[in-house]
Amino acid sequence: MADLSNTAIADAFDELADLYELDGAVVHRVLAYRTAAKNVRNATVSVAELTKQGRVTSLPGIGKTLEEKIRAMVDTGTIPALGKLRDRIPPGLAAITRLPGVGPKRVRTMYDQLGIDSIEALREAAETGRLRDAKGFGPKFEESVLAALDAGAADRPAQRTVLPTALEVGEQVAEALRAHPAAVHVEIAGSARRLADSVKDLDIVAAATDPAALAAALADVDALESAGTAGENAARGRAHNGLGIDLRVVEPDQFGNLLQHFTGSARHNVALREAAVRRGVHISEYGILDDETGETTRCATEEEVYERLGMPWIPPELREDRGELAKGFEVPRLVTVEDLRGDLHCHTTLSDGRSTLEEMARAAQARGYEYLAITDHSATHGFGDHVTPDELRRQIERVRALDDEIDGMHLLVGTETNILPDGRPDYDDELLAELDWVVGSVHTSFNMTEKNMTARMVAATEHPWIDAIGHPTGRKIAKREPYKVDIDALIEAAARTGTMLEINGAPDRRDLDDVHARAAAEAGVNILIDSDAHGAERLEHVKWAVATARRAWLGPEQIANTRSWKAFAGLRKRAKAAA
DNA sequence: GCCGTTTTCGGCCCGACTGTTTTCAGTCG
Numbered sequence: 001m002a003d004l005s006n007t008a009i010a011d012a013f014d015e016l017a018d019l020y021e022l023d024g025a026v027v028h029r030v031l032a033y034r035t036a037a038k039n040v041r042n043a044t045v046s047v048a049e050l051t052k053q054g055r056v057t058s059l060p061g062i063g064k065t066l067e068e069k070i071r072a073m074v075d076t077g078t079i080p081a082l083g084k085l086r087d088r089i090p091p092g093l094a095a096i097t098r099l100p101g102v103g104p105k106r107v108r109t110m111y112d113q114l115g116i117d118s119i120e121a122l123r124e125a126a127e128t129g130r131l132r133d134a135k136g137f138g139p140k141f142e143e144s145v146l147a148a149l150d151a152g153a154a155d156r157p158a159q160r161t162v163l164p165t166a167l168e169v170g171e172q173v174a175e176a177l178r179a180h181p182a183a184v185h186v187e188i189a190g191s192a193r194r195l196a197d198s199v200k201d202l203d204i205v206a207a208a209t210d211p212a213a214l215a216a217a218l219a220d221v222d223a224l225e226s227a228g229t230a231g232e233n234a235a236r237g238r239a240h241n242g243l244g245i246d247l248r249v250v251e252p253d254q255f256g257n258l259l260q261h262f263t264g265s266a267r268h269n270v271a272l273r274e275a276a277v278r279r280g281v282h283i284s285e286y287g288i289l290d291d292e293t294g295e296t297t298r299c300a301t302e303e304e305v306y307e308r309l310g311m312p313w314i315p316p317e318l319r320e321d322r323g324e325l326a327k328g329f330e331v332p333r334l335v336t337v338e339d340l341r342g343d344l345h346c347h348t349t350l351s352d353g354r355s356t357l358e359e360m361a362r363a364a365q366a367r368g369y370e371y372l373a374i375t376d377h378s379a380t381h382g383f384g385d386h387v388t389p390d391e392l393r394r395q396i397e398r399v400r401a402l403d404d405e406i407d408g409m410h411l412l413v414g415t416e417t418n419i420l421p422d423g424r425p426d427y428d429d430e431l432l433a434e435l436d437w438v439v440g441s442v443h444t445s446f447n448m449t450e451k452n453m454t455a456r457m458v459a460a461t462e463h464p465w466i467d468a469i470g471h472p473t474g475r476k477i478a479k480r481e482p483y484k485v486d487i488d489a490l491i492e493a494a495a496r497t498g499t500m501l502e503i504n505g506a507p508d509r510r511d512l513d514d515v516h517a518r519a520a521a522e523a524g525v526n527i528l529i530d531s532d533a534h535g536a537e538r539l540e541h542v543k544w545a546v547a548t549a550r551r552a553w554l555g556p557e558q559i560a561n562t563r564s565w566k567a568f569a570g571l572r573k574r575a576k577a578a579a
Numbered sequence: 580g581c582c583g584t585t586t587t588c589g590g591c592c593c594g595a596c597t598g599t600t601t602t603c604a605g606t607c608g
Binding site: 025026027028029030031032033035036060061062063064065066100101102103104105106136137138140141144203231246261262264266269270271272273274276277278282283284285286 | 580581582584585590591592593594595596597598599600604605606607608
């Protein structure tokens with residue numbers, strides 16, 4: 001089993017990149033560390049294990065030097081160069097680079113010439129007018145630093161907006177712009193189009209017969225708190241919830257270039273442009289420049305952009321430079337909402353849901369599902385939403401009775417049992433055995449050590465009646481970090497015990513995330529896509545889990561609940577035990 | 580620091596904006 005996580009190695013490389021950058025290393029060396037960190041973080045196998053086997057240089061971006069550094073981490077737990085750099089670079093410098101308009105070069109200059117080594121020292125220097133004494137710095141820079149500090153840019157990380165909120169705002173804006181007479185195409189781009197977990201701001205791109213007129217029209221969109229033009233064919237606005245919006249408009253014959261460019265990701269675009277250079281062309285948001293002829297080709301569609309490079313059109317969800325630009329890449333068949341034949345995690349008014357058992361069942365039937373598992377919270381849940389063993393026994397009767405009434409759909413009686421700190425579920429095995437389906441989730445004692453949390457969750461996978469682990473890392477997007485658990489060990493245990501791992505569709509969970517879901521599926525774990533609906537109308541939240549699954553490159557065959565009821569039923573531990 | 584349908588050495592993505600420059604470096608997306 002892996003004793004050193006990919007995350008730990010990636011974190012070390014990212015820190016090395018930051019420190020080398022502040023140390024004035026050539027940018028490409030810094031970039032090499034950042035690339036390596038990303039590739040390690042996204043690797044679907046244990047990088048420590050690869051290193052022990054002497055195969056780690058097969059990972060892109062890992063050469064001899066980085067292999068040595070990983071080996072040092074595996075053997076001694078630390079990298080010597082990291083210690084030396086930490087001694088030489090004051091810890092406060094990295095924080096200063098997070099101010100807008102202040103990067104590593106300027107931080108280095110301020111440190112060397114003025115001895116500024118912290119946010120506090122920077123404020124003092126700016127307020128006393130000393131900052132402009134450094135070479136290449138003037139009063140404007142001093143002003144912008146003070147403005148950034150006063151705006152609190154140093155205190156809080158940039159606010160992120162969860163995907164559904166961003167898309168809702170984006171659709172309103174796009175709809176309004178589409179109604180403009182000059183509009184030809186209006187599309188949401190950026191991380192929202194890639195269906196990422198959250199977005200920093202919203203990119204909208206458009207094609208128009210009169211680009212300047214459409215850009216100016218952003219100011220008239222009701223859904224916005226404020227907006228104004230930003231350059232000739234661009235505009236910038238802010239939604240009422242604070243979400244920033246950038247609009248770019250071009251002529252229709254360049255729309256493909258613009259959409260491709262602003263869909264990103266940044267890493268995908270970098271890799272794409274590198275691949276383009278190898279083919280003798282240069283890509284930008286304006287077109288494709290051919291070295292030979294010196295001519296620029298404009299593309300009206302994204303398909304043309306990729307085709308010009310000899311590549312298939314790549315679904316936006318895959319544009320993260322995780323292998324989609326590799327030679328011989330073929331677009332995988334990605335799972336869709338329509339592939340799902342059942343939902344295995346939802347709540348009713350028995351615990352904290354807002355819809356009744358019958359309402360949930362009818363809504364699932366209306367979605368065309370073959371099966372629905374009712375999984376209310378369990379005996380120790382708290383908030384007055386717990387379900388005692390006796391209540392669960394009565395629920396078994398109610399669900400069975402309703403199942404008899406409903407045609408064409410299997411209604412399963414289940415539970416979302418709390419995984420107690422020692423790894424046991426909070427109902428007796430005897431009662432769990434009477435159910436059709438059991439999800440085990442962690443809802444308490446988040447602050448355990450990684451060792452204990454991992455032992456807790458591995459024990460849950462080993463339980464004979466726990467069929468699946470719900471929201472396996474406990475993260476809340478933009479709100480709460482995942483609890484500390486060795487995800488590789490959990491995946492290994494799930495694969496070994498035949499326990500399914502869930503991609504939870506609650507918009508602020510999407511847990512497992514894309515990287516872990518891909519790793520789990522590649523390890524042979526059956527992945528579940530669930531809504532965790534707390535109301536009938538929220539069964540549609542599976543779409544957010546589907547988005548994550550697609551970002552994980554998953555096809556229908558890797559998702560357990562795309563199977564017919566008969567095939568799915570046989571994947572449950574209780575079916576295997578009975579066989 | 581990595582890497583090879585230009586290369587084992589010399590490259591390594593593109594363009595806009597800003598402020599400080601008088602030709603460009605740094606930052607950002």
